[in-house]
Amino acid sequence: MTQTEQFVNQLPNDIGGLPADRVVQTDNVLEPWEKRCHALADVLDFHKILSTEEKRRGVESLGSDLVAKLTYYERWIVAFANILFQKQVLYPDELAKKMKEVAARYSVNPTP
Amino acid sequence: MAYASRFLKLGWSKTNPMPTYDPHDSYHHHDPLAHPPAPDAAPPGYYEIMETAIRELLVEKKLIGPGEIRRQIEVLDSRTPALGVKVVARAWFDAAFRSRLLANGRVACEEFGISFYDDTELIVLENTEKVHNLIVCTLCSCYPRPVLGLPPDWYKAKPYRARAIKEPRAVLAEFGTIIPDDVEIRVSDSTSVVRYLVLPRRPEGTEAFTEEQLAALVTRDAMIGVVPVILETGSPL
Numbered sequence: 001m002t003q004t005e006q007f008v009n010q011l012p013n014d015i016g017g018l019p020a021d022r023v024v025q026t027d028n029v030l031e032p033w034e035k036r037c038h039a040l041a042d043v044l045d046f047h048k049i050l051s052t053e054e055k056r057r058g059v060e061s062l063g064s065d066l067v068a069k070l071t072y073y074e075r076w077i078v079a080f081a082n083i084l085f086q087k088q089v090l091y092p093d094e095l096a097k098k099m100k101e102v103a104a105r106y107s108v109n110p111t112p
Numbered sequence: 113m114a115y116a117s118r119f120l121k122l123g124w125s126k127t128n129p130m131p132t133y134d135p136h137d138s139y140h141h142h143d144p145l146a147h148p149p150a151p152d153a154a155p156p157g158y159y160e161i162m163e164t165a166i167r168e169l170l171v172e173k174k175l176i177g178p179g180e181i182r183r184q185i186e187v188l189d190s191r192t193p194a195l196g197v198k199v200v201a202r203a204w205f206d207a208a209f210r211s212r213l214l215a216n217g218r219v220a221c222e223e224f225g226i227s228f229y230d231d232t233e234l235i236v237l238e239n240t241e242k243v244h245n246l247i248v249c250t251l252c253s254c255y256p257r258p259v260l261g262l263p264p265d266w267y268k269a270k271p272y273r274a275r276a277i278k279e280p281r282a283v284l285a286e287f288g289t290i291i292p293d294d295v296e297i298r299v300s301d302s303t304s305v306v307r308y309l310v311l312p313r314r315p316e317g318t319e320a321f322t323e324e325q326l327a328a329l330v331t332r333d334a335m336i337g338v339v340p341v342i343l344e345t346g347s348p349l
Contacts, residue, residue, distance in 0.1 A: 016250030016301065020274035023286045026265040033160040038262070039184035040167055043176050045230065052230075052304035056252045072253075072268060074159045080166060090169055098165035106155045 012064040013056065034073040041076060050083055058083045187229050191261040193332035195226050196309060199259060200335065201327035203236075204314040214238055217309060221259055228258045237300060238311045239337070244291045246284070246299045246337035247308040248276040254302035256309045260332060267336065277301060287338040310337040317343050 010018075030038070044050040050058075058079030059067065067075055084090040156164070170176045199221060203210040213220040217234030228234070234256055237245035249255065250273050255263040266272050275283050280297045284290070291297055300308045312334040318326060333339045 013251045015270055015274045016248075016276075017278045018274040020271040023266055023271045023275070023283055024269075025287070026269070028265055030262070031160075033156065033163050035185055035188065036167065036181055037163050039181045039188060040163065042184050042188075042230065043180045044170075046180075047176060049170075049175060052254075056304065059252070070159075077159050077163050077166065081162060084166070089173075089175065090166065094169060095162075095165055098169050099161050102161045102164045102168070103155075106161075 011060055012067060013060045030073075037073045037077050040080070044080070049087075049089060050080065054083055055079055184229075188257075188262070191257060191259070193260050193335065195261075196256070196259040196332070196335045197327050197330040199224060199226070199309075200311060200330045201323050203311055204318075204326050205323040210311075213311070226259055230258065232256075232258070232305055232307045234259070234307050234309060235300070236309050236311050237298070237337075239313045239340075241295070241313075243296050243298055244337065245308075245310045246276060246280055246297060247302060247310060248273060248299055249302040250274070250277060251301075251303075254304055254307060256307040256335075259309060260335060264332070284338060287333065289339050310335050312337075312341040315341055315343040 041050075041052070041055055045052055055076065059075045061082070062070070062075060062078060066078075070078065081090070081095060085092055085095075167176075167181060171178050199213065202224065203213050209220065209224075212223070213236050217236040218228055218232070220236075221234060222228060237247070239245055247256075249267070253263055253268040255267065257263075272283065277299050280299050281291060284297075302308055312330065314326070315329065318329070329341050329343060331339065331341070334341045
């Protein structure tokens with residue numbers, strides 16, 4: 001199978017059966033924002049705004065390059081943004097504006 | 113990808129760069145879920161800012177309630193493998209419950225007092241002398257969260273997802289689990305709506321155990337199927 005045929009047959013998330021490294025039994029504790037991100041996914045699902053499967057496909061559509069570079073919950077939040085734009089629930093300019101506003105709240109205090 | 117590109121273009125790529133931290137801007141505490149930053153704490157990263165911004169916009173648009181995320185965090189915090197442990201111990205102790213659990217995992221768990229906060233079905237897979245079950249989510253990280261909480265990192269990582277369905281015996285060996293060749297290994301691949309839980313085999317020598325003593329033997333990994341439940345020799349029980 002050529003490389004493009006391989007891509008067509010197996011999308012980036014579909015890794016079942018591929019060769020991979022040994023399992024390393026890692027675990028970690030979520031950061032507060034990661035837990036909020038997880039709760040947001042559940043709440044969006046409850047309200048039928050964005051389902052678990054849409055989220056999974058949203059992560060997949062980020063493409064393997066970006067998926068490889070982002071952490072687990074970074075992928076989720078970027079996928080949420082893209083899907084909410086797609087559904088016209090949010091608009092890119094309003095998110096950009098809100099992010100600027102949020103960042104401003106956390107300004108570093110000037111050293112005395 | 114089209115939306116990702118548009119997002120980057122209209123967001124803050126060239127004309128509208130990523131928000132910067134202005135040291136002269138005073139701190140306004142608008143986010144009910146965030147604590148005020150400690151004086152020397154690192155400012156939140158780009159993706160955390162994105163999370164806060166999306167959540168606040170959704171609340172402003174009244175698409176989600178202001179307290180909903182907080183309440184769901186409490187639900188998530190209340191879900192740990194301790195719940196699954198109780199389900200397994202009850203199933204070992206009470207044959208009628210075990211039958212109901214195997215017939216419909218969700219209904220039996222709900223009857224047992226474990227609510228399902230999502231639209232998922234739960235299928236409980238019983239390990240026997242002849243069959244050993246293993247659960248995985250090859251596509252992402254679907255997991256029986258209402259009864260086990262959030263999955264461990266290794267469950268979400270590529271090696272386990274890729275290899276569990278192809279070479280389960282090799283994967284199990286990496287957890288120190290050797291399954292005899294005459295025991296069939298069944299790997300169940302979870303989906304966004306169908307989740308699995310392994311009902312491990314009750315160890316021999318526990319016939320006189322109370323339900324509580326049984327529960328003390330059960331582990332999260334046994335309910336994923338990567339290890340058996342064992343009765344340690346010299347166990348105080």
